[in-house]
Amino acid sequence: MQEDAPKKYLLLISLGPVQGFIATARRTRDLFAGSRLLSEAARRVAEDLLAEGVELVFPAPEKPADLEELGKSGIPNVILGVVPAEKAEKVADIAEAAREQARGFLKDLAKRIFAAKRAAAVLRDRARALKQVEDLLEFYWVAVPLGDDYAEARSRAARILGARKSTRDFAPVDWGDSVPKSSLSGDLESVTHGASDSAKQAAGLREGEELSGVDLLKRRYLVEEQRPFASTTLMALLPFLEGLSEDERKALKEAIEDLKPFIEVTSDSRIPEHLARRFPLLERFDTRVFFPNRHRELAKNPQAAEAKEKKPWEDSRRQLAEFYSETLKREPYPYYAILLADGDHMGRVIDQQKRVDDHRAISRQLAGFAGRVRRIVEKYDGSLVYSGGDDVLALLPLHTALACARELAEEFRRQLAGFCTEDGQSPTLSVGIALVHHLFDLGEAFELARRAEKKAKESRNALAVLWSPRSGVETVVQGPWGEGPRPLDRRLSDFADWLQEDTIPARFAYELKEASRVLAGNSELLKREAERILKRKEVKDQNLIQDLQKLIEAIGPERLADELIAARPFARAKALLKG
Numbered sequence: 035m036q037e038d039a040p041k042k043y044l045l046l047i048s049l050g051p052v053q054g055f056i057a058t059a060r061r062t063r064d065l066f067a068g069s070r071l072l073s074e075a076a077r078r079v080a081e082d083l084l085a086e087g088v089e090l091v092f093p094a095p096e097k098p099a100d101l102e103e104l105g106k107s108g109i110p111n112v113i114l115g116v117v118p119a120e121k122a123e124k125v126a127d128i129a130e131a132a133r134e135q136a137r138g139f140l141k142d143l144a145k146r147i148f149a150a151k152r153a154a155a156v157l158r159d160r161a162r163a164l165k166q167v168e169d170l171l172e173f174y175w176v177a178v179p180l181g182d183d184y185a186e187a188r189s190r191a192a193r194i195l196g197a198r199k200s201t202r203d204f205a206p207v208d209w210g211d212s213v214p215k216s217s218l219s220g221d222l223e224s225v226t227h228g229a230s231d232s233a234k235q236a237a238g239l240r241e242g243e244e245l246s247g248v249d250l251l252k253r254r255y256l257v258e259e260q261r262p263f264a265s266t267t268l269m270a271l272l273p274f275l276e277g278l279s280e281d282e283r284k285a286l287k288e289a290i291e292d293l294k295p296f297i298e299v300t301s302d303s304r305i306p307e308h309l310a311r312r313f314p315l316l317e318r319f320d321t322r323v324f325f326p327n328r329h330r331e332l333a334k335n336p337q338a339a340e341a342k343e344k345k346p347w348e349d350s351r352r353q354l355a356e357f358y359s360e361t362l363k364r365e366p367y368p369y370y371a372i373l374l375a376d377g378d379h380m381g382r383v384i385d386q387q388k389r390v391d392d393h394r395a396i397s398r399q400l401a402g403f404a405g406r407v408r409r410i411v412e413k414y415d416g417s418l419v420y421s422g423g424d425d426v427l428a429l430l431p432l433h434t435a436l437a438c439a440r441e442l443a444e445e446f447r448r449q450l451a452g453f454c455t456e457d458g459q460s461p462t463l464s465v466g467i468a469l470v471h472h473l474f475d476l477g478e479a480f481e482l483a484r485r486a487e488k489k490a491k492e493s494r495n496a497l498a499v500l501w502s503p504r505s506g507v508e509t510v511v512q513g514p515w516g517e518g519p520r521p522l523d524r525r526l527s528d529f530a531d532w533l534q535e536d537t538i539p540a541r542f543a544y545e546l547k548e549a550s551r552v553l554a555g556n557s558e559l560l561k562r563e564a565e566r567i568l569k570r571k572e573v574k575d576q577n578l579i580q581d582l583q584k585l586i587e588a589i590g591p592e593r594l595a596d597e598l599i600a601a602r603p604f605a606r607a608k609a610l611l612k613g
Contacts, residue, residue: 042180043125046191049111050172066263067252069420075136076109082135086128088115094397107404108422129175144251152237153254156229163225163247185388214244222246262304264417268321269370270472272431273607289357296350297332299323308412326351367606368472371435372483375465377424378494382455403449414438432607436523439465462495469501469603501600511600529601534608543598550591560591
């Protein structure tokens, strides 16, 4: 007599809140820490499931040690596995134990961080801070009998999980009080209210900033745990440093050393190793010191300095500005790139995986892509925030952002080439890039990158670039990766070269945009007007004029104008590379 096959359940787990962990960020360390904490919590869940005999499908490590390697880029906040169990109660016990592993990790980490000197100096209510961290994690799970139809079981689990997440639980709040709310999220009470300004500055808080326990954990986590991260200021600085000669770097080092009597020039933060190797100055100095308008933040004793009639940072700011103007003849350009990418057609592709092993195979290909993402981003002097499954979030300097985006798209397409939708479409990657000022609110900058990504996904397999100048009109351009022999990223790079070399006048784009508005629908007149503008600007290169005319015919005058405008920050970065 044949024995019945052991019963199995499909377990689907979702961790959150993604917004609370990642998107609510005022400083770059908040962004990196939020991403890292959520990934680390997910890793604890996956490790606990493996220890209980769960066969992980997504992510799908071949052995437990692989989870640590996956964690370097990021483990997704959705975990799927097959649980061998005769009774549903056993599955519930496994899921709840995994929940406690994740919560225990966050609570133990918070205790350690809050006990450190600088966090303890600003913490005014430790019990409330720990309670806020305990209550933060959202953990939803669904288990359904697996049966013989894996695709149907997975679809059913996903539907039930969606319904469960829409049914929110609201427990009574026992840590509320009439104190100021957090400056970051606005929904949790501050645990730093009443701390001295000097203690707040030492702990990395800005003037007037209040943090909840969750925010304080994120703000101090990377520093106390000696985890490297790259700031937006560092990313903006890189084209400037890259373009300096060895002698100029030595002169800059001496100029910064001369500022020590006025401001603090060092930092307690660590920068990524690949950047420290390439730019030793970054290990030695706080990146803010390279931007004169940030010297006030580096005052050695803020209260004493404010009380003086002559502020010390005013001297340091003037001294460095003069060095840039008189010695280097250039200064850092304060813009950087946020890259946000997402796979196209992934839901439909996964729906085509009819067996557990098929889904596990695509999970491993996605893990292979995630592992390659970090190397690609670092190859282009960027800093990876998160890469899990088909999602990527990274910070990049302007001069490498376009090349990095293209290589990521090509690598994703290569890794997923063996899978397709029901109508034969292979997965592709849509990439959004936001170009923003390094002092622009990070939460808002992240939303701009998300808007760029959504723009790219309107046509899929595309790139979208959104430039948000600090003073001026926002510009968004979009184009498919395979748009003829000269796709958007290549056009933007060419335009940046033309603008940087002054081959084409900077004002041409704005005049062409106005002309396209006035002469809309009359292509012949527009062509003549473009030629007239170029002649008036004394552009004599006939090849360039013909090239622009072909582009007007191919993509239209208004789109060409927008792309020329969007290329301006790239041109500024390229100018710094050439000294």
